[in-house]
Amino acid sequence: MSVLSGKKVLLGVTAGIAAYKSATLIRGFIKAGASVQVIMTESAKDFVTPLTLSTLSKNPVHSSFTVEGDDNAVWTNHVELGLWADIMVIAPATANTLSKMSQGTCDNLLLATYLSAKCPVYFAPAMDLDMYIHPSSKENFSKLISYGNIMIPATSGELASGLVGQGRMAEPEDIVRFIERTIEGKLPLKNKRVVITAGPTYEAIDPVRFIGNHSSGTMGVELALRAAALGASVDLILGPSAIKVHHDLISVHHVVSGEDMYEAVHNVYGQCDIAIASAAVADYKPAQVAQEKIKKNDNELAINLVKTKDILASMGEKKQGQFLVGFALETENEEENALKKLKKKNLDAIVLNSLRDKGAGFKTKTNKITFIDKNGSPTLYDLKSKKEVAADIFDQILLKTT
Known part of the structure; x- marks a missing residue:
């Protein structure tokens, strides 16, 4: 493009x-x-x-x-x-x-x-x-x-x-x-490298079934397109998504599981200037993955789950000058929980979504965000298209980094 x-x-x-x-x-x-x-x-x-x-x-x-x-x-x-x-x-x-x-x-x-x-x-x-x-x-x-x-x-x-x-x-x-x-x-991001995670991750239960979520990857893709429009070279680490991305400045790394995304992120994270973790990574995965399709024999099925790797926390731990932005999708005590995540994971900023806001969240063309900087200062935005939201997020990043 x-x-x-x-x-x-x-x-x-x-x-x-x-x-x-x-x-x-x-x-x-x-x-x-x-x-x-x-x-x-x-x-x-x-x-x-x-x-x-x-x-x-x-x-x-x-x-x-x-x-x-x-x-x-x-x-x-x-x-x-x-x-x-x-x-x-x-x-x-x-x-x-x-x-x-x-x-x-x-x-x-x-x-x-x-x-x-x-x-x-x-x-x-x-x-x-x-x-x-x-x-x-x-x-x-x-x-x-x-x-x-x-x-x-x-x-x-x-x-x-x-x-x-x-x-x-x-x-x-x-x-x-x-x-x-x-x-x-x-362009303000000329000669800069940006890493963006987007979309869901799928954690296999067996060869047919998985644990996932409703993320489409739209917000992350719009962020990648905006970064490229500002001149950056972009590594878009994209979980399972129907969205196709074609841009000379965007390298798309297709992944499926949280482990895949973790590896892909840390392959490029050390060379980037800005990183935005907008992916909806599954928090848990099956402790054991069945090698064959599980048959429907009983009325109940118990699956033992274990935590996946916390990709964003690992990025915060290994941060060496990168400007790191996370996302928080909350349903209650939104700002309080977002601030906790901001500090705990050593972020420079966090983008807060609330599922209580109509038109925000998964599988919508719009989003409503609050951008919170590392000092805890919030900037609230009205409901906008995800393309406009991506522009607002990068306006804030440029404000904080230049």
């Missing part, structure tokens, strides 16, 4: 021959998981049609301040477009448009939106060799960079004029990757 997944990209297309590459660029952003809207200058329509870009982006293409409606003209709100975008990319960016951007000239919808944008703005110059190296172009590049814009340098190659040299717009796939790398480099 790309760091562009879920991002809103506003693509500005200006009147250069490289505008034909904008179709491929849109495809690249969408493949990375982004939503795309396009603004074209009027002259850009001579190089690529709005219909093509609208079809690929699955959104109307904007090019003027007004659009003729059934009865009267409808205003295109450039401010709204600028606020909508997480990222604005102007590609190709011609010498004419770059000059206007650097001077604050505002004579078309694209420039008005650029001046209204609150998001990072990338520009990919495309022009002939002599234009690219002209002192005025170099001055415009420097000015735009000084304003906080990010330049995607042109490459060398055959130009429309027949000359060979610098000025060719970067290839669409290189533009996408350039933006990804720029975002990744600014």
